[in-house]
Amino acid sequence: MxxxxxxxxxxxxxxxxxxxxxxxxxxxxxxxxxxxxxxxxxxxxxxxxxxxxxxxxxxxxxxxxxxxxxxxxxxxxxxxxxxxxxxxxxxxxxxxxxxxxxxxxxxxxxxxxxxxxxxxxxxxxxSFSFESELIEAGIEMRHNTQGRNVSMYITNIACEPAGKMSGNMVVSMRPIPYEQVVQAVQISGAIPKVHGAPIHIGDPSVIGIDDISKPDFGDAVDIHEGEVPVFWPCGVTPxxxxxxxxxxxxxxxxxxxxxxxxxxxxxxxx
Amino acid sequence: MxxxxxxxxxxxxxxxxxxxxxxxxxxxxxxxxxxxxxxxxxxxxxxxxxxxxxxxxxxxxxxxxxxxxxxxxxxxxxxxxxxxxxxxxxxxxxxxxxxxxxxxxxxxxxxxxxxxxxxxxxxxxxSFSFESELIEAGIEMRHNTQGRNVSMYITNIACEPAGKMSGNMVVSMRPIPYEQVVQAVQISGAIPKVHGAPIHIGDPSVIGIDDISKPDFGDAVDIHEGEVPVFWPCGVTPxxxxxxxxxxxxxxxxxxxxxxxxxxxxxxxx
Structure with missing residues (x-):
């Protein structure tokens, strides 16, 4: 039951x-x-x-x-x-x-x-691991605020293959105000064991994401004026x-x- | 020939x-x-x-x-x-x-x-990789100055086993003046892919080295007054x-x- x-x-x-x-x-x-x-x-x-x-x-x-x-x-x-x-x-x-x-x-x-x-x-x-440090630094996690799952996308970034394993990288996205982007890079970059620094900042199309409002996994979140989408490597890649x-x-x-x-x-x- | x-x-x-x-x-x-x-x-x-x-x-x-x-x-x-x-x-x-x-x-x-x-x-x-940065920072590599191989020792630090693989950690040692130890930690710690920060600073006996003048691999080097032996994890461990x-x-x-x-x-x- x-x-x-x-x-x-x-x-x-x-x-x-x-x-x-x-x-x-x-x-x-x-x-x-x-x-x-x-x-x-x-x-x-x-x-x-x-x-x-x-x-x-x-x-x-x-x-x-x-x-x-x-x-x-x-x-x-x-x-x-x-x-x-x-x-x-x-x-x-x-x-x-x-x-x-x-x-x-x-x-x-x-x-x-x-x-x-x-x-x-x-x-x-x-990447959920470093979110508490981002929040501590005053950086809002929009998916938390909106009560949603984080947005995740399959990119056009090919991973390095190994034996029979190959595939494209999945990323998680968090909208970050321009003035907090550097801090977000530095805080997350200090913990490579939980993905570390972002893989891309700015234009979703550069990494093969055509429509940011349609994540491949998780939920879409609002991106406000003055915010930039920041993309971290994601453990959904497997x-x-x-x-x-x-x-x-x-x-x-x-x-x-x-x-x-x-x-x-x-x-x-x- | x-x-x-x-x-x-x-x-x-x-x-x-x-x-x-x-x-x-x-x-x-x-x-x-x-x-x-x-x-x-x-x-x-x-x-x-x-x-x-x-x-x-x-x-x-x-x-x-x-x-x-x-x-x-x-x-x-x-x-x-x-x-x-x-x-x-x-x-x-x-x-x-x-x-x-x-x-x-x-x-x-x-x-x-x-x-x-x-x-x-x-x-x-x-660890030879980060030596050039230590030298750049004014830290002498005694084995270079003396034209010898770096001193390496098998410690009493057991590695985490995996399947049939197990064994103790090997370390390399460089004598560093007390006033340069922190800098040596910070410089090497920034490159974990070439061993990163030291595993021990100070007393060789703490990590199972009985006689620092008798390395298990490489050559002994002189340790001067006012210097402390600093030990880095070593790729001779395998x-x-x-x-x-x-x-x-x-x-x-x-x-x-x-x-x-x-x-x-x-x-x-x-």
Whole structure:
């Protein structure tokens, strides 16, 4: 029986990452995690069979901006141990996507029944992690203010391929007032493990985005007069790879619905 | 027939990395590369059969301080293409070490005759890369002044294991005057892809070094009154792993005898 769903306004501000993961694990929260547990790193997920793991690990190494690796599980182990304690990979993300032959076939809140002994899980840094520092610096996160998921787009920027893995970079977009752009670059640039500095500032068409009001993932947000769209490499990039190279089986998180780790952002700076 | 050997004082100051690699490829230089081609990144090597490549790549990902990956070759390809153009992995390092079952069996100047279709080469950042910036800041590199190889030690710091790979961290040591230590930390810390900031400053015994006058690799250097030994993670760490876990076959560079790449240090900062 489906659990009653909490909205982000039901979550106490001082909740710990572990408490939040337990709420998610119990199926009581299935939405985007932006704004939850400020100061703690959030993570994207891709799970692949071991036979695809070397190619993906090499892909991530060659593309550290969209795919900064926070942790890689042991083969068949359904738990992360380093970035978080007591962390169930198959239940602690609010929502998942299941891909077969590159096509999304399901978006469940648990993938426990799909877990296999040959799976390897890759946890990838997420730009939600540095949002709390941007907010601290007085930079509004429009998607938070509007109660929406962040806008994400598939660009024309080809990632460096590795073995069978290839595909274009996905980016997240935040509208930033011109006078805060430099600060946003510097603050985010200080944490490369959660994507670091923006990949593009200004003209969406330069990176192959034809219509900024129609994101490929997440929601559109308002861009006000005097603001510029700023684009960060995004950990949804592996999903663009999966759609491109069509591996037999993959599990990812649903865009915006991240793992909230026990790892403080500040520990990722060094 | 053995080529006549050049010493570092025979090398013109304005030599390019490509020219230097050609001198090395022709067998005319077989010594340590510290001080050559300032401003360009130098690299450590480990070559393993494909069957060991996933474990090593994961080991490097989990231990980015001693093992920051600059490039990984395609399986069986004897050339690097990204960090340098026209770069022969089997000939462009001044000297190699060949390990069988974890024991060094040879230290040739070429490993061309040992190359196999199943080999993968990992190029790992080297602290020689940031030495030119330290020198620019007025910090003496004692091993250069004394015409010696840098001092390297196997520590008691266990690396994070991955699959069958495990072992203790190797460090390089430079004596630094107390008043320049902070600057040395800040300058090197800005380039994590070539090891970044020191791992220890001060007391060698804290990291398991009993006698600083007896390095495990390279040469001892003088430490003057008013100087403190500063220890950086070192790309010879994979050799400590090879000696520990004894894979059937591995090739590495000889400690201190690095690949000089076409990659500028500054491009590794971002």
């Amino acid at each position: 489906a659990q009653e769903q909490l909205s982000i306004s039901d979550i106490p501000a001082n909740i710990t990452p572990r408490e939040m993961r337990h709420i998610i694990r119990e199926g009581r929260f299935s939405g985007p995690t932006s704004g939850l547990c400020p100061g703690y790193a959030q993570g994207n997920l891709i799970v692949l069979p071991k036979e695809d793991a070397y190619d993906f690990l090499l892909f991530a190494m060659r593309n550290p901006k969209p795919c900064p690796i926070l942790e890689v599980s042991e083969v068949g182990d359904r738990f992360f141990h380093t970035s978080s304690a007591d962390c169930d990979i198959a239940n602690d993300f609010p929502r998942y996507r299941v891909y077969r032959d590159g096509v999304m076939v399901d978006d469940p809140m648990s993938v426990e029944d799909l877990w296999r002994d040959d799976l390897v899980a890759f946890l990838i840094g997420c 999903q663009s790879v999966v759609m491109n190279v069509r591996p037999k089986f993959a599990i990812t998180h649903a865009p915006g619905c991240m793992l909230i780790t026990d790892t403080k952002n500040i520990s990722l700076k060094f | 053995a080529q006549e050997q050049l010493s570092i004082s025979d090398i013109p100051a304005n030599i390019t990395p490509r020219e230097m690699r050609h001198i090395i490829r022709e067998g005319r230089f077989s010594g340590p590369t510290s001080g050559l081609c300032p401003g360009y990144a130098q690299g450590n090597l480990i070559v393993l059969p494909k069957e060991d490549a996933y474990d090593f790549l994961l080991f490097a990902m989990r231990n980015p301080k001693p093992c920051p990956i600059l490039e990984v070759s395609e399986v069986g390809d004897r050339f690097f293409h990204t960090s340098s153009a026209d770069c022969d992995i089997a000939n462009d390092f001044p000297r190699y070490r060949v390990y069988r079952d974890g024991v060094m069996v040879d230290d040739p100047m070429s490993v061309e005759d040992l190359w196999r279709d199943d080999l993968v080469a990992f190029l790992i950042g080297c 050799q400590s792993v090879v000696m520990n876990v004894r894979p059937k076959f591995a090739i590495t560079h000889a400690p201190g005898c690095m690949l000089i790449t076409d990659t500028k240090n500054i491009s590794l900062k971002f």
